Amino acid sequence: MSTASVANHDAAHDHHDHEHHDNFVTKYIFSQDHKMIAKQYLVTGMFWALIGGLLSILFRLQLGFPDMDMSFLRPILGGWIDEAGKLDPTFYLALVTMHGTIMVFFVLTAGLSGTFSNFLIPLQIGARDMASGFMNMISYWLFFISGVIMFISLFLKTGPAAGGWVVYPPLSALEQAIPGSGLGMTLWLVAMTFFIASSLMGGINYITTVINLRTKGMSFSKLPLTIWAFFLTAVIGLLSFPVLFAAALLLVFDRSFGTSFYLSDIYIGGEALPNTGGSPVLYQHLFWFLGHPEVYIVLLPALGITSEVIATNSRKPIFGYKAMIISLLGITVLSFVVWAHHMFVSGMNPFLGSIFMFLTLIIAVPSAVKVFNYLTTLWRGNLIFTPAMLFSIGLVSFFISGGLTGIFLGNSAIDIQLHDTYFVVAHFHLVMGSASFFGMIAGVYHWFPKMFGRMMDAKLGYVHFWITFVGVYMVFFPMHYIGIAGFPRRYYSWTNFEFANMYTDLNMFVSVAAIITFGAQFIFLFNFFYSMYRGRKASENPWRSNTLEWTTPIEPGHGNWPGEIPAVYRWPYDYSKPGAEEDFIPQTVPLSATPESNLPHEQELVKVELEIMKEEEEVLVSNETSH
Amino acid sequence: MYGFLIGVGVLLIFSIIWMVYRIQTLVSVVKGSDKKIASGSNKVNAILFIVFLLGGGILMFWYSIKEFDNYQLPVASEHGVITDSLFWWSMGVTGIVFLITHILLFIFPYKYQYSEKRKASFYPDNNKLEIIWTVVPAIVLAGLVISGWVAWSDITAPAPENAHTVEIMGYQFAWEVRYPGKDQVLGDYDYRLISATNSHGVDFSDKNSVDDFPSPVVVIPKGEPVLFKIRARDVLHSVFAPHMRLKMDAVPGMPTRFWFVPTKTTAEMREETGNPDFNYEIACTEICGRGHFSMRKVIEVVEPEAYQKWYAEQRSFIQMNPALATGVPADAKEVAEVQLTEK
Numbered sequence: 001m002s003t004a005s006v007a008n009h010d011a012a013h014d015h016h017d018h019e020h021h022d023n024f025v026t027k028y029i030f031s032q033d034h035k036m037i038a039k040q041y042l043v044t045g046m047f048w049a050l051i052g053g054l055l056s057i058l059f060r061l062q063l064g065f066p067d068m069d070m071s072f073l074r075p076i077l078g079g080w081i082d083e084a085g086k087l088d089p090t091f092y093l094a095l096v097t098m099h100g101t102i103m104v105f106f107v108l109t110a111g112l113s114g115t116f117s118n119f120l121i122p123l124q125i126g127a128r129d130m131a132s133g134f135m136n137m138i139s140y141w142l143f144f145i146s147g148v149i150m151f152i153s154l155f156l157k158t159g160p161a162a163g164g165w166v167v168y169p170p171l172s173a174l175e176q177a178i179p180g181s182g183l184g185m186t187l188w189l190v191a192m193t194f195f196i197a198s199s200l201m202g203g204i205n206y207i208t209t210v211i212n213l214r215t216k217g218m219s220f221s222k223l224p225l226t227i228w229a230f231f232l233t234a235v236i237g238l239l240s241f242p243v244l245f246a247a248a249l250l251l252v253f254d255r256s257f258g259t260s261f262y263l264s265d266i267y268i269g270g271e272a273l274p275n276t277g278g279s280p281v282l283y284q285h286l287f288w289f290l291g292h293p294e295v296y297i298v299l300l301p302a303l304g305i306t307s308e309v310i311a312t313n314s315r316k317p318i319f320g321y322k323a324m325i326i327s328l329l330g331i332t333v334l335s336f337v338v339w340a341h342h343m344f345v346s347g348m349n350p351f352l353g354s355i356f357m358f359l360t361l362i363i364a365v366p367s368a369v370k371v372f373n374y375l376t377t378l379w380r381g382n383l384i385f386t387p388a389m390l391f392s393i394g395l396v397s398f399f400i401s402g403g404l405t406g407i408f409l410g411n412s413a414i415d416i417q418l419h420d421t422y423f424v425v426a427h428f429h430l431v432m433g434s435a436s437f438f439g440m441i442a443g444v445y446h447w448f449p450k451m452f453g454r455m456m457d458a459k460l461g462y463v464h465f466w467i468t469f470v471g472v473y474m475v476f477f478p479m480h481y482i483g484i485a486g487f488p489r490r491y492y493s494w495t496n497f498e499f500a501n502m503y504t505d506l507n508m509f510v511s512v513a514a515i516i517t518f519g520a521q522f523i524f525l526f527n528f529f530y531s532m533y534r535g536r537k538a539s540e541n542p543w544r545s546n547t548l549e550w551t552t553p554i555e556p557g558h559g560n561w562p563g564e565i566p567a568v569y570r571w572p573y574d575y576s577k578p579g580a581e582e583d584f585i586p587q588t589v590p591l592s593a594t595p596e597s598n599l600p601h602e603q604e605l606v607k608v609e610l611e612i613m614k615e616e617e618e619v620l621v622s623n624e625t626s627h
Numbered sequence: 628m629y630g631f632l633i634g635v636g637v638l639l640i641f642s643i644i645w646m647v648y649r650i651q652t653l654v655s656v657v658k659g660s661d662k663k664i665a666s667g668s669n670k671v672n673a674i675l676f677i678v679f680l681l682g683g684g685i686l687m688f689w690y691s692i693k694e695f696d697n698y699q700l701p702v703a704s705e706h707g708v709i710t711d712s713l714f715w716w717s718m719g720v721t722g723i724v725f726l727i728t729h730i731l732l733f734i735f736p737y738k739y740q741y742s743e744k745r746k747a748s749f750y751p752d753n754n755k756l757e758i759i760w761t762v763v764p765a766i767v768l769a770g771l772v773i774s775g776w777v778a779w780s781d782i783t784a785p786a787p788e789n790a791h792t793v794e795i796m797g798y799q800f801a802w803e804v805r806y807p808g809k810d811q812v813l814g815d816y817d818y819r820l821i822s823a824t825n826s827h828g829v830d831f832s833d834k835n836s837v838d839d840f841p842s843p844v845v846v847i848p849k850g851e852p853v854l855f856k857i858r859a860r861d862v863l864h865s866v867f868a869p870h871m872r873l874k875m876d877a878v879p880g881m882p883t884r885f886w887f888v889p890t891k892t893t894a895e896m897r898e899e900t901g902n903p904d905f906n907y908e909i910a911c912t913e914i915c916g917r918g919h920f921s922m923r924k925v926i927e928v929v930e931p932e933a934y935q936k937w938y939a940e941q942r943s944f945i946q947m948n949p950a951l952a953t954g955v956p957a958d959a960k961e962v963a964e965v966q967l968t969e970k
Binding site: 168353358 | 648651652656664665666668669671672673675676679683687690691694697698699700707709710713714717718720721724725728729731732733735736739740741742745746747748749750751752753756757760761764765768769771772775776778779780782783798799818819821828860861862863865867869870872873874875876878879880881883904905906908910911912913914915916917918919920921923
């Protein structure tokens with residue numbers, strides 16, 4: 001493979017002090033370039049999104065068309081389709097479990113944070129690469145290994161893990177309880193261990209890079225909101241993933257070494273188990289200590305991307321930059337103290353329920369502030385509907401719809417009825433699933449030109465957006481009705497119950513909408529891969545944006561900027577500034593160069609800025625002469 | 628043959644789409660519209676947002692009103708009336724916010740779509756506005772939380788002394804019910820005593836368990852407090868009685884409880900719903916394995932007098948299976964024997 005080295009040699013590298021000799025392996029496989037790692041994350045994430053989506057289509061077929069003869073799926077599912085052409089109920093549970101695990105961790109955590117934190121942090125803060133390129137590479141490959149293990153578990157004879165994505169013990173601990181809790185669950189735990197290691201390495205890198213490698217002038221108060229979001233996401237991940245690891249480790253002990261952390265007083269399969277004194281509720285506490293922050297791990301990057309895209313395409317500064325940061329910080333802190341709202345009816349002390357209800361509804365305030373700020377950013381803007389912009393507006397809509405239903409669920413008295421019904425399914429699929437997914441897609445459309453030097457086709461993007469946007473609402477909005485009617489989650493069929501023996505038409509509608517929405521994603525896939533090779537060549541700054549990544553060459557090499565890293569003189573949101581000729585002023589333009597548009601307080605900063613620049617020049621000159 | 632034809636059809640459709648795509652790309656290059664900041668599509672997208680707002684709004688209102696009686700389950704417990712009113716209050720408040728924010732979100736794109744003649748207004752911040760929309764949601768939420776908290780505290784308060792106790796035990800994949808019998812006290816249980824004849828693991832050496840009796844349905848009196856003592860035998864389950872607005876996990880090793888006051892008998896509900904076959908049901912809402920979707924138990928709410936009568940008629944575990952009484956200690960044996968002779 002290394003013979004390809006000459007062909008792949010990138011001329012842009014010659015500008016650097018030390019020359020890189022990239023061969024195929026070091027460039028595309030074991031790459032330490034943050035941009036390549038980001039692309040690896042993206043493509044892997046897309047692969048997993050397809051698998052996760054496909055699994056959901058399979059169980060939607062069962063829910064929408066319970067009488068359907070599924071024999072035609074036997075070539076893929078084999079024995080999981082029985083003689084009569086029916087889906088196996090145990091495998092149904094495996095499907096929902098793997099759909100959840102894959103979407104939450106592999107797509108919306110690794111695929112989203114992995115892609116955009118890696119890609120944008122160095123480019124937007126003005127760094128040559130991540131603090132540790134090597135660790136970054138390890139991070140991706142641990143994720144890859146995790147994925148391979150999880151993928152293998154799909155093909156086990158006893159099936160993959162099937163206890164729901166939360167894998168509550170004792171169900172997940174006892175093979176007698178469900179076959180998926182055998183080898184499938186073991187592989188799940190091993191895969192998650194690799195995944196946790198991967199996200200910790202990634203997180204440490206993101207945090208270190210943002211703190212240490214910002215270019216000259218890039219103070220925290222000049223960081224784009226994307227970076228703020230990625231930074232805080234990494235902080236959340238770093239603090240909460242280890243707790244998931246602890247939970248998983250204790251589960252491993254219970255499963256394999258006869259301990260009783262979570263197991264107590266169990267009689268199953270005709271025998272009484274020796275375990276006593278454990279508590280399944282302990283696992284729930286540990287799990288949700290990650291599980292809830294995890295919601296923000298997938299959401300914050302999407303909100304960061306949206307802030308950037310909306311500001312750029314509204315040709316307006318993001319409204320309330322500081323309020324946005326304070327909201328992000330508020331969400332970050334509060335995300336750690338709301339976990340038990342998933343457990344109001346778990347048997348936990350009701351007093352704790354009261355505490356967590358108060359804390360949960362507090363977190364709604366910064367979320368509301370963010371929505372209002374997005375709306376005000378759109379107000380009196382000059383809106384350009386690029387596909388990225390459309391998806392960002394879609395995100396705001398999902399964030400509102402799904403966020404508002406959170407107010408019901410966060411209220412423990414109301415949650416009694418709604419807990420574990422389709423109302424919850426509707427809620428989190430909108431607010432964290434679809435919203436984050438839209439953030440990710442918006443990011444791809446927006447930064448595709450920077451990733452591949454070409455443009456994605458906008459018209460296909462519009463079609464993709466409208467089908468997906470309408471489709472997502474058609475899938476998840478009806479679930480609210482089903483949920484209010486009390487339909488429980490993770491049910492193979494509802495016909496056993498009189499209270500739920502209705503809405504077959506609505507479920508069919510949801511399933512059809514899901515299939516169409518899933519199908520529309522192939523438009524995106526086509527657009528993505530086709531444009532990668534045949535898309536129109538991108539210009540240097542196609543969206544006329546202010547942030548630093550658009551000052552790099554169209555296809556930046558390893559090291560990002562061929563010469564000096566540019567210095568930063570202003571915040572990233574100087575769009576449509578009164579007095580300025582263009583409707584955007586990049587961060588690299590000094591305040592002293594734009595006296596016509598400076599605000600009064602900026603005029604004073606000009607003096608400071610000039611002094612610094614003078615000093616800089618002296619240093620440069622003395623460096624030159626001393627050579 | 629049909630498969631082949633369908634294949635050809637699909638292929639044709641794809642090639643047509645492909646051609647249209649290529650042609651529009653080439654046309655846009657020729658027209659130079661790709662150089663423009665905002666093409667004609669900008670307007671189309673702006674209009675589509677309005678179409679979506681109207682279409683989605685109409686669909687939502689139409690369906691919500693049309694289906695109201697379907698998705699709004701009749702409520703049959705005292706606290707359920709309160710939580711339902713909390714639910715609809717929240718719906719009112721959030722509904723207003725939902726409508727306003729969405730109207731703005733979709734009208735702004737139309738109103739402020741790109742125009743070369745216009746420049747966006749530079750409006751980076753306004754602390755007054757930020758404070759307003761931090762404080763107002765905080766106050767509104769505080770209102771919702773406090774009313775929710777009051778309801779929650781009442782619901783989760785200890786059950787009244789006179790509550791009728793029913794033990795519900797979940798296992799893969801059904802529920803079993805145990806009543807405390809005449810003494811109104813449930814006997815001890817131990818999971819190690821579970822056997823084919825003693826599925827509850829009742830400890831019959833405990834005096835209190837001698838008169839405990841099982842029941843195939845959960846029978847409870849109307850208008851009197853009922854306490855569900857909930858436990859699980861193998862994995863997590865969750866007792867969900869949708870009409871009672873009741874839900875509580877069944878946890879192995881950690882008994883839980885939920886008390887409530889049913890307000891309508893099954894007969895009354897049959898009349899109200901116009902469905903002569905109506906039954907109150909219990910379903911499982913915590914994933915528990917293959918049969919998770921089939922853990923059904925019927926609740927029968929009856930008038931208190933009928934309840935007392937039914938209660939007195941039930942036969943205890945020991946009466947049904949005298950062999951269980953072998954481990955009963957001497958002092959309790961008398962009670963057991965009395966029971967046995969009583970039948």
